[in-house]
Amino acid sequence: MDDGFSESRDSIETSIATRTIAQEMQAMFPSRVSFDEFLNIADTQLEPVRKMFADYQCAAMEIETKFRVLNERFSVKYDANPIESIKTRIKSPESILRKLNSKGYPISLTSMRENLYDIAGIRVVCSFVKDIYMLAEKFLEQDDIVLVERKDYIKKPKSSGYRSLHLIVQVPIFTEEGKKMMYAEVQLRTIAMDFWASVEHKLRYKKNLTLEQQKELEGDLISCAAISADLDTRMQNVYDYLKESTEAEGKV
Ligand code: 0O2
Numbered sequence: 400m401d402d403g404f405s406e407s408r409d410s411i412e413t414s415i416a417t418r419t420i421a422q423e424m425q426a427m428f429p430s431r432v433s434f435d436e437f438l439n440i441a442d443t444q445l446e447p448v449r450k451m452f453a454d455y456q457c458a459a460m461e462i463e464t465k466f467r468v469l470n471e472r473f474s475v476k477y478d479a480n481p482i483e484s485i486k487t488r489i490k491s492p493e494s495i496l497r498k499l500n501s502k503g504y505p506i507s508l509t510s511m512r513e514n515l516y517d518i519a520g521i522r523v524v525c526s527f528v529k530d531i532y533m534l535a536e537k538f539l540e541q542d543d544i545v546l547v548e549r550k551d552y553i554k555k556p557k558s559s560g561y562r563s564l565h566l567i568v569q570v571p572i573f574t575e576e577g578k579k580m581m582y583a584e585v586q587l588r589t590i591a592m593d594f595w596a597s598v599e600h601k602l603r604y605k606k607n608l609t610l611e612q613q614k615e616l617e618g619d620l621i622s623c624a625a626i627s628a629d630l631d632t633r634m635q636n637v638y639d640y641l642k643e644s645t646e647a648e649g650k651v
Contacts, residue, residue: 451508452489455519457572458581459487462521469537481530483590486522516547516567517584524593527635528553531564531587538566538585545569547582559617560624561596563588591627
């Protein structure tokens with residue numbers, strides 16, 4: 400049975416772990432870092448990092464809410480939900496460091512804020528391509544959203560076959576320190592695009608493939624991307640046909 404002490408026990412364990420690390424650090428640098436100094440440094444150094452990740456989390460929440468509101472409004476007006484699912488993620492510290500390093504940017508919090516636009520990511524999955532453009536338009540019409548860049552990989556897919564509409568935006572968040580404009584990347588896709596991208600992402604990290612196998616796989620993925628694009632077009636046609644017939648029946 401849960402004795403209700405798990406949280407306290409966790410924090411005791413965390414505190415013991417921190418002490419052990421601190422003691423090891425102290426043993427490594429006896430003259431430079433005292434135990435209390437180390438804890439103090441860790442705390443003050445981590446505070447701005449924690450704050451920054453919280454800022455990005457808030458930006459993702461703001462944008463997610465905007466899309467949920469749009470979905471609700473459309474469900475009332477047209478009796479249909481354009482959005483199938485919304486996922487948000489904050490880029491991991493490892494991935495942030497790798498990107499800063501690969502692009503030759505300085506490794507600092509200021510550099511992260513100024514140079515990386517996709518630390519907060521929001522993925523909106525729709526059934527139909529037309530809904531993607533309609534939602535993007537309604538989202539960008541909102542006067543607190545600043546469009547920084549639009550990358551239309553639906554009209555112009557990447558050489559890998561990847562399709563999605565990307566919007567790099569700035570969104571305001573209101574914190575105890577005042578208003579902050581945060582960068583975020585919104586990816587809008589259909590279910591078919593999302594399926595392709597997640598499978599391709601998994602396969603891309605398979606390490607034990609020969610060069611020949613990789614080439615063959617890339618070719619297969621490009622044909623699958625074409626099939627998925629065709630599926631999107633046909634599903635859109637079915638939807639448009641049904642919508643038109645329903646509207647025509649209403650007029651009779
Ligand atoms: P993760 O894990 O999603 O964070 P830029 O961001 O402008 O400096 P980049 O990376 O070329 O340069 O931007 P782009 O092309 O707009 O891609 C950004 C994101 O789109 C990627 O983020 C992926 O999520 C997705 N993406 C782009 N191309 C592909 C692709 O070929 N396959 C799949 N599955 N996803 C893709 P990250 O940072 O790469 O990864």
